[in-house]
Amino acid sequence: MTTPTDTTCTIKPADDNRPKHERIRTGLSKHALQKAFNDNLFYIQGRFREVATRNDLYMAAAFTVRDRLLERWLKSARTFKEHNSRTVAYLSAEFLIGPQLANNMLNLGITDTARAAGDELNLDFDELIETEEEPGLGNGGLGRLAACFMDSLATLQIPTIGYGIRYEFGIFDQMIVDGWQVEKGDTWLRNGNPWEIPRPKIVFPVGFGGRVEQYRDDHGEMRRRWVPDLVVNGVAYDTPIMGYGVGNVNLLRLWKSEAPESFDFQAFNVGNYYGAVHAKIEAETISKVLYPNDEPGVGKELRLKQQFFFVSCSLQDMIRLQLGIAGSLDQFHEKFAIQLNDTHPSLAIAELMRLLMDEYRMPWEQAWHITQQSCHFTNHTLLPEALETWPIDLFERLLPRHLEIIYGINQRFLDEVRIHFFADETRVRCMSLIDEDGGRRLRMAHLAAVGSCAINGVAELHSNLLKTTVMRDFNDLWPERFHNITNGVTPRRFMVVANPRLTRLITKTIGHDRWIRELETLRALEDYADDAALQEVWRDIKTANKRDLSNWLGQQTGCLADPESLFDVQAKRIHEYKRQHLNILHIISLYQRLKNDPHADITPRTFIFGGKAAPGYFLAKLMIKLINAVGEVINHDPQVNGHLRVLFMPDFSVKNGQRLYPAADLSEQISLAGKEASGTGNMKFSMNGALTIGTLDGANVEIREEVGADNFFLFGMTAEEVQQRQAAGYDPRALYNGDIEIKSIIDLIHSGLFSHGDTELFQPLTDNLIYHDPFMVLADFRAYVDCQKTVDQAFRNPASWNRMAILNVARIGKFSSDRAIKEYCERIWNIAPAPIPL
Structure with a gap:
């Protein structure tokens, strides 16, 4: 990993003669932080305190913290370059990194000092x-996982560059208007981003469209070259990613699309004002919005452009770095371990081949060896509709040279398939990179699998199903390539930053804070699970956290929740x-019970939902409306609202998740x-x-194994039972007609009670359940309701509930992203830590 030469100079800061802890740009003392804050407010924001806005104060604080990252960042970059350290290149269309100020202060170890400094400056730290x-x-989960992995890679001292797109407008801001989701542009950059550093000299051209030409090179050999008809530039923006309690700082490099010439002066002069900036508008559209709606054709084309744009920039950058260090690309695969986070970066396979062959004149065999040994593929889904494919005609129009290369890859691959699976043309058709059924399409998961030396799923159940369902043929061909690495999340963000009350209690109880880096040491909490005093404090902390959330939700929704009630939460896409x-059907069942019997013995609950629906996903948006x-x-029903509340958290995000x-x-x-x-x-x-409360799905299986079956509320069919029932011919209408409670709930929705008398509003949702029910909601309903009755009874015993909660935390160590990254390093990337001394 390198940075431009002007950042690696040896000029020392002006205050370098001060004691290290007092240096204004790097010192960690309270006085140094105060002096740096005032300097940044004055010299960076151009404000004095009396006229400074909240954003001015935040920016000054952020620059103060960033200054302290930069010294470690540049030291890390220089060390990695000098030692030619093997580096992870993590390619992801998303990096949901969340707010950085609190997280970076934690990783620097200055949170308490910064709070004390802020108090003396009369700053509201929480504000x-x-x-x-x-x-x-x-x-959602994909981007949050990538961010957790970046945190763990830095903490574990693994040299890493995360590569993605600098979306000008990110995932939309969600507003709830009359119960409906309304999307609003996410203008997250409007006030500036103090954590990023633009690198205007790190720019790469990215082409689209055009034609492929054949020519003879200087040695008389026939070669192919791509002549695109549109070229945009990718400009780098760098964000430091700090490890917890270590000297290592890694790099998140995001690409912004720009036109090579942003203004056509001649067009402007003749009055063609739109034409003068047309190229700029067209180029910048590529990095404008995260996940444009891909229902229309133009949306599909833009998403394909985005994917190619960021992998091309990233690979060109890696090649630049490798040539700068080694002068040759022969050992590129020894320098970089490229991880493809789902299918979005799969085009890296074809683009790396093109760059090596067309730009650096490698023969096919050498280029393929380097490509395959460099790339590793993480699959994140079993849903057929989520396995990306692209129409061949669209792909050929945008990336004609890459389609030629993919055809070449496919031909060689299918020859291998024909030999291995002798005379099995069904396998050949199913494994081909090109889907010939119902319109020719390019299968991106197949391209990633063929072009990678390792393929992994993200939970034991998922990996097993991957090998026996959607990628069964590939597993039969290359069983040694398949691995499971169960996902994990960072405890720094989601425990220490999000839950400081619980953090302090855990540290005090087990007598150390090593658990923040070694989450498995939380096992020491098991010894205190039956401690009545700890259980009481534990409950007080939970209640305080619930009160904080209730107050915030009250401000956002106008509806308060009782902190003494059971907070029942479903927050996800x-x-x-x-x-x-399924959750909503249960809530309606409780509502019916209370309306039919106002004295029904039901534990008071607050149901909280959070999550966004894709803008073009009608049924998901209708589900939000129903909630x-x-x-x-x-x-608003006084007969029941002392027992039940239903709240929707608007604009669910990392920040709101905390x-x-x-x-x-x-x-x-x-x-x-x-x-x-x-699931994470x-x-x-x-x-x-x-x-x-959960099914045996995803990582739930392993969570239940770790925390203990007695501390997990299990219901529902297993994956095998689901397959058997579907194979036998699942008939949801029979369940609707045969279960009085299911019928009464759906009929109540039909009646218009929840839609001001409109009996048709929710009919698409209920018809889908009655006549299709693709995810077998009705089949699992009875088991779910019965399990919720067990939850109801369990919550009435605070000592038992708190014991279960303590054991959940004590046994959650496996699900740290640190553990996941260690497994990637040992089993897939073959990479060792490169510590940077503090």
């Missing part, structure tokens, strides 16, 4: 943290397979078994002492 905009660089509608509609009725995870009593992980790859929200909730 500063709240002011920070969340970087809109991701959508809104999708049919996540089964938020809010049911909440509107229940929350409010939610510490306050949850019950974590809803209720997807149909065999559909969720892993399940881990975040458990880390904060929430108990899980």
